[in-house]
Amino acid sequence: MSIPSSLPSLSPRTLVIRIESLAESPEQSEEYMEELVFLVRSAGYEVAEKRSYGWRRPDPATFITKGRVEEIAQLLKAKGDQIDFILVDADISPVQVRNLEKVWEKPVVDREGLILEIFARSARTAQAKAQVELAKLEYELPRLAHQWTHLSRERGGIGLRGGGGEQQLEIDRRKMRQRIFRLRKALEAFEQQAEVRREGRDRLPRVTLVGYTNVGKSTLMRLITKAPVLVEDRLFATLDTTTRKVTLNGWSFLLSDTVGFIRKLPPKLLQAFHTTLAEVREADLLLLVVDASSSGYIEQIRTVERTLETIGAGHIPILLVMNKMDRLSPEQRELVEESWRAQTPYPTVFISAARRENIEVLYTTLVELLSSLPRFRRTSEGR
Template structure:
């Protein structure tokens, strides 16, 4: 249910999901009639649905860049206010990251809370994090997002007092609003310091486990890919595990490690958090220790939802995040999943672009034997290369 952190409950009966209106800016340099915006909006709809929100309207403005004051131009902001009132929405979600000023000004214009894509993703992560490490990492990301956004509130609070005309001590003395803001900042920074210390200890434990695996010469394979590509389902199929699988974005955040074998080669399989377009940098930073499971692996098993209209774009997004976390140069085995529902011509096009990819269905088991054989062959060849290199 929405509202774990930033999102309001919205109007209406408690049994009804909060209503939201989505807004986006279609830039003038887009081709294909704003194909990038339409793909991003479709994903934002899925994110909203995952967070328990009902999308009741959308508004897209064509302009070269978002308005620095209100994200949308003033005329469109008025139109948005009318749409919000007409649809009974209690929330506006912008497809992009809003500055504190943009969020505040747009909220004043429409009369309901306004959040951005980053806040929505953080809210979903807060709802889905189950382990201590996952909750800790999400809270760190939330604090990183909140801290710079306290400034807008501080300006309005500081008007309460502090000036001579209000009976205060003068311009140089902080008003109660500004002092309250400093207290909030200090508490958040102190909390972040404690969380970072805890995260560092958990990272050290994870590193010790990886070193033990390396000493025992057990190769590691990290399952990665776009969110909802079927990574957990594939882990279950390959290892007999029972990792959570749901048709929602970011169903699992905590890494799951299982030991298995293929073609006589024993190895570990690690299921990691899924990626998404414009993954908030706060989350990449906070989840860096978890994502090290990918950068510290011997082979990346990159799972692609072959039934996704933008599968090629999702592959590019994942490669971008892998590069950001230092895993861009690792050997990769591409897996085209959901072959049971993907249009054959889409699979053919993906195979043409990635001829070494393995086509599978984690649901029906199609291609799993081929994937096992490919994993065993690749890992065995890599092990032989290491032996040859070390003499």
């Protein structure tokens, strides 16, 4: 569900609850919590309190075990006026959310709801807005009986009345399904237009920037193409695709910047962003950008690889770009370079997009790789 728009605070204050998995190390737990806090802030909310719990078999009714539900209820009693809603970083069912809200008497949001909020904030173009609205409606439909949904629906701007009763609920559901149908049609039209545009474009090789969110893809896009794309220290700043023609050392190609990935990105969102992700699926080469200064960068690369597989882009050649090297000390740099070179299956360059360090090496490697692609040879013959 969405956060009700009528909350008293300008930036709603969150109680963040994380359930650790059995396999994670203490360092990972810390890192995941940090990322979660960053997600909350990227949605425009404040973190009032945070709690991390070790894994327990989920309670069917509330997901969180009874003792913990009670513990959190006590916390809310003591600090309830400083907390507007509770974020549970897990896949909880609509019924479990409802049960938790009954006990805690506050809105409860899960990971998917939170990521949807961030996406809704970042959507700029009509296509991105339609994609986010579709994902939100599909998310909200099974949660409609929910006591807070009438508030979130006001925000969604789909013009539904907030009345109660089964009959009203059925009318609301039907309206939502109709809207979903119309949005799907609209997105098909976007997809067709995009296809026509791509066909009409120069038959140049296509290179797409991919990677975890906030690693510096748009910074690199700006640096290479001068395109005025948005750069922000925030998760999911980019939700659209921007494409520009680039000529490097005499060789031309199309470069695209697009939406980033994250652990446990809701599958519904990936499906809704099918059109935007065409630029990834149809690329000849992917520049997989990595934040080398993040301690979890190897896992982030794995997440990106898995997401690429999911969207049908697992077969595309990759040039790995280790970015943000300026944030490492000379010793750390050496360590990262050595350890990564020893294990990577990818050609790799180590750069700082922000400080423009090693960009020439990136350009040379990029052109070398492109010139080895069959498509590139074909297009360069007529030069």
